[in-house]
Amino acid sequence: MAYTIQLIVEGFATGSIYGALALAIVLVNRSTGLINFAQGSMGVLATFVAFGLVQLGAPLLLAMLVAFVFAFVFGAGVERFVVRRFEGGDPDTAVVVTIGLFVLIAGIAALIWGYEPRQFPSLFPPQSIEILGVFISLRSVGTIVVLVAVMALLQVLFRFTKLGLAMRAVADNPQSASLSGLPVSRLLMVGWGLAAVLGALAGILVAPQLFISPTMLDFALVYALAAAILGGLDSPLGAVVAAWFIGIVENLAGAYIDFIGDDLKIAVPFIFMLVILIARPQGLFGRKVTVRI
Amino acid sequence: MSLLELEDVSASYGYAPVLHGISFGLEANRAEGILGANGAGKTTTLRAISGMVPATGRIRFDGVDILGKSPDRIARMGIAHVPEGRGTLGGLSVRDNLRIGAYQRKDRKQIDEHIEFCLDLFPNLRERISSNASALSGGEQQMLAVARAFMAQPRVILLDEASLGLAPSTAQRVYDAIRRLQTETGVAMVVVEQNASLAFSVVDHALVLETGRVSIEGPKESLMGMDEVRRAYLGG
Numbered sequence: 001m002a003y004t005i006q007l008i009v010e011g012f013a014t015g016s017i018y019g020a021l022a023l024a025i026v027l028v029n030r031s032t033g034l035i036n037f038a039q040g041s042m043g044v045l046a047t048f049v050a051f052g053l054v055q056l057g058a059p060l061l062l063a064m065l066v067a068f069v070f071a072f073v074f075g076a077g078v079e080r081f082v083v084r085r086f087e088g089g090d091p092d093t094a095v096v097v098t099i100g101l102f103v104l105i106a107g108i109a110a111l112i113w114g115y116e117p118r119q120f121p122s123l124f125p126p127q128s129i130e131i132l133g134v135f136i137s138l139r140s141v142g143t144i145v146v147l148v149a150v151m152a153l154l155q156v157l158f159r160f161t162k163l164g165l166a167m168r169a170v171a172d173n174p175q176s177a178s179l180s181g182l183p184v185s186r187l188l189m190v191g192w193g194l195a196a197v198l199g200a201l202a203g204i205l206v207a208p209q210l211f212i213s214p215t216m217l218d219f220a221l222v223y224a225l226a227a228a229i230l231g232g233l234d235s236p237l238g239a240v241v242a243a244w245f246i247g248i249v250e251n252l253a254g255a256y257i258d259f260i261g262d263d264l265k266i267a268v269p270f271i272f273m274l275v276i277l278i279a280r281p282q283g284l285f286g287r288k289v290t291v292r293i
Numbered sequence: 294m295s296l297l298e299l300e301d302v303s304a305s306y307g308y309a310p311v312l313h314g315i316s317f318g319l320e321a322n323r324a325e326g327i328l329g330a331n332g333a334g335k336t337t338t339l340r341a342i343s344g345m346v347p348a349t350g351r352i353r354f355d356g357v358d359i360l361g362k363s364p365d366r367i368a369r370m371g372i373a374h375v376p377e378g379r380g381t382l383g384g385l386s387v388r389d390n391l392r393i394g395a396y397q398r399k400d401r402k403q404i405d406e407h408i409e410f411c412l413d414l415f416p417n418l419r420e421r422i423s424s425n426a427s428a429l430s431g432g433e434q435q436m437l438a439v440a441r442a443f444m445a446q447p448r449v450i451l452l453d454e455a456s457l458g459l460a461p462s463t464a465q466r467v468y469d470a471i472r473r474l475q476t477e478t479g480v481a482m483v484v485v486e487q488n489a490s491l492a493f494s495v496v497d498h499a500l501v502l503e504t505g506r507v508s509i510e511g512p513k514e515s516l517m518g519m520d521e522v523r524r525a526y527l528g529g
Contacts, residue, residue, distance in 0.1 A: 162396070169382050169393045176380035179343065180445060181368035181397045234384075 005134045007251045013140030015247025016147035020202035021217065021224035022231065022239035023147075023154060024195040029233045030158065031167040031191025032079070032087060034094050038101035040221035042078070043199030044214055045109050046071035047207050050200075051120055052113075060121050064204055068197045075196025076189035084188070087174075109214040117211035123204065143205050147240060150201065154236040167191050223247075223269070230273045231285050238285025245269070294356060296321040296481055297342070297372075297449055302350035303505075304334075304341045311337045313505040314350065319449065324475055324482040326492040326499030326513065328526050333502040335485040336377050339451040342483070343367050343374040355448070369397055373442035377453040377485075379434045381441070383427030387418050390426050390437055394444030404444070411440035414470045432463035436470065443474060449481045456488045468494050489526035493517060501526075 021039060028036045036042075050067035054060060082101065086094040124142035128135040158164035169177040170187045178184045202224075203217060210216050223246055230246070231238025246269035254265035276284065295318030304312040312334045319325045327335045341348035344364040352360045359367050368374070373394075382390050391411060395404045412419040415436035421429055426437055435455055442450050455471065456464035468491045475482055475495055486492035492499065493513045500510035501522065509516065516522045 165385075165389055165392060166396060168385060168389075169396075172382040172384040173380065175345075175364075176376070176382060177393065178363070178365040179368055179374045179376065179380065180393050180441065181365050182393070183365055 002133045003255075004252070006136070007255055008248050009134070009136050009140055011248030011251035012244055013137075013143045013247070014251065015227075015244035016143045016240075017202055017206045018220055018223040018227050018246060019147050019240040019243030020150065020198055020205060021220055022227035022243045023150060023236055024198035024202070025224055025228040026231075026233060026236050026239045027154065027191060027195040027198060029171070029228070031171050031195075032083070032188055033171050034083070034087070034091065034098065035225070035228075035233075036101075036192075036195065037095065037098040037221070037225075038078070038105055039195065039199045039224070040202075040217035041102045041105035041109070041214070042071065042075060042196050043201075043203035044212075044217050045105050046074065046196065046200035047120070047203030047212055047216070048109055048113050050204055051118065051207070051212050054121060060123065064123075067200050067204065071196040071200035072193035075199075076193035078196075079189050079192035080185075083192070084185070087188070106214045113212075113214070115213055115215070117213040117216075120204075120207035120212045122208035139208070146201070146205065150198065151236055151240045158236065163187075163190070219266075222266075223250075226270060226273050230276060230283055232283030235283070235285035238283055242284060245272075295319055295353075296355060297483070298351070298353045299338075299342070300351040300353075302338070302341055302348050302352060304337050304346050304348040306337075306346070311505050312341065312348070315502070315505070315507050316350075317500055317507065317510065319481055319483060321448070321481055322479040323498065324484055324496040326489075326496035327483065327485045327502060328487070328489050328492060328499055328522075329502035330487070330525075332504075334505040335502055336453055337505075338502070339374060339376075339453050339483065339485055342451060343372060345374075368445065368447075371445075371448040372451065373445045373447035373449070374451040375438045375442045375453060375455065377457065379431075379438040381426040381429075381434050381437050384425060386425055387422045387429070387437055390441050391444050394441035396445075398444075398446065407444055407446070411443060414474060415440055432459050432467060435459065435467050439467070439471060439474070443478070443480070447480060449483065452482055452484045454485055454487065456486060456491050464488065464491060471495055487526070489522070 024039045025035060028034060046067045049070045050063040053063035053066055083097065086097050122139055124139040128137045158168060166182050166187055169182060170184050174184045206220060227243035227246055228239045231242035249269050249272060250265050253260050253268040254262055260268060297319040300316050301314045302312055303314050327338060329335050337346060340346040342352055344362050344367045348360060354370060354372060382393060391408050398404055417433050418436055418440060421433060426434060429437060455467055472495050484492050484496050496513055498512050499516050500507050
């Protein structure tokens with residue numbers, strides 16, 4: 001029993017990392033209506049910035065803050081100078097552009113820092129605590145707490161702030177939003193910037209576990225995309241709950257179903273995803289769009 | 294000096310010219326109608342004013358040249374455009390659509406009062422305040438589009454084919470509210486309509502566009518007395 005609970009808690013923690021990336025995907029989708037396949041590599045690039053600063057002797061928290069600022073500016077710049085040319089056009093073209101960015105940014109990171117995985121310091125102490133016979137690492141607890149806080153902030157942003165409302169309006173209909181005086185271009189940049197910060201957060205949370213490398217978030221991105229779609233692309237809460245679900249199911253299936261093991265465990269959450277989406281195409285928490293004609 | 298002034302304005306979509314040097318002025322607190330058949334350039338005129346299509350000539354608002362400025366900047370200057378097809382934000386609730394209309398304003402108390410005013414003007418919207426705009430009927434969406442434009446507290450509202458696709462009784466209700474809005478608030482309007490009877494219920498003065506040129510203009514009483522206007526736009 002203790003082992004099962006431990007697997008569940010670890011699944012929560014792993015799911016939290018997928019969740020941070022899934023939140024970034026939801027944020028971009030809510031502000032621009034696009035899915036950004038480069039979200040993972042943008043996060044890795046910002047994590048490398050933090051890594052470089054730590055190497056130079058900067059404290060981790062300061063390095064993180066600088067990486068977040070870098071991520072925001074980089075994300076906003078990508079929207080302004082690359083993605084904007086394709087927004088409002090064929091969505092398939094925009095998807096291909098973000099896949100191209102994914103490859104390009106990973107390539108740039110590899111060119112500067114190489115492919116060799118390197119150690120990255122953790123935000124949280126390495127100790128574990130024992131609760132009712134279950135050992136839970138402080139890193140897992142910290143990761144979960146950070147994600148819950150970020151999710152709550154995003155809910156507040158979208159539901160209760162003028163900025164969040166404006167971002168939703170721009171995602172819904174940018175041309176119409178501009179006729180109400182909304183600075184559409186700036187809002188799109190803010191959306192991409194904030195999403196890039198979330199990607200950086202995911203990178204910084206996962207780097208101590210996986211070691212930092214240009215491809216570090218590739219697998220996490222696949223899970224994050226699954227979580228964003230499973231949870232409902234317009235729901236930050238849904239994305240996180242789905243990411244937790246994926247993390248836990250993956251862990252339990254890998255441990256308890258013999259023929260699945262480590263090799264096939266990645267498939268399990270996707271099978272669940274297919275089944276759920278057949279029954280509920282808008283995802284677990286997504287809103288069904290009703291259109292009167 | 295007119296509040297809004299167009300002078301020799303031309304516009305085209307790619308290589309296809311649509312407007313050929315039209316000119317007119319709109320005084321503060323007045324409503325100008327633009328009538329014409331499909332393809333005459335009515336919608337393009339409004340789109341040129343709000344910066345949605347590139348144009349040449351001169352467009353001045355309150356003495357400031359606005360030609361070439363972006364739509365959001367023109368909106369912030371005080372021109373609200375209710376586009377053809379309504380342009381409501383379908384994924385947002387009625388209340389959020391109204392709040393977006395007031396995006397540039399900071400006077401929270403007055404914003405709430407104006408939301409109340411809109412809900413009085415369009416009682417249907419009060420019942421659907423939490424519904425997504427995409428779930429509203431065509432008439433309700435048109436009401437919401439007009440209300441959202443008003444929420445910006447503009448000095449000019451550009452109204453494009455507000456009766457399009459609506460049942461006659463619904464279109465009449467929408468225009469009754471628009472007339473009340475114009476009378477009570479004094480906001481100036483440019484009203485594009487194919488249904489001249491509805492347009493004349495709001496405007497003081499109108500012009501008729503034919504293939505991108507102004508063919509007739511004058512006070513509504515004189516236009517209503519003209520045979521060609523009566524035959525083409527008033528069903529008689």
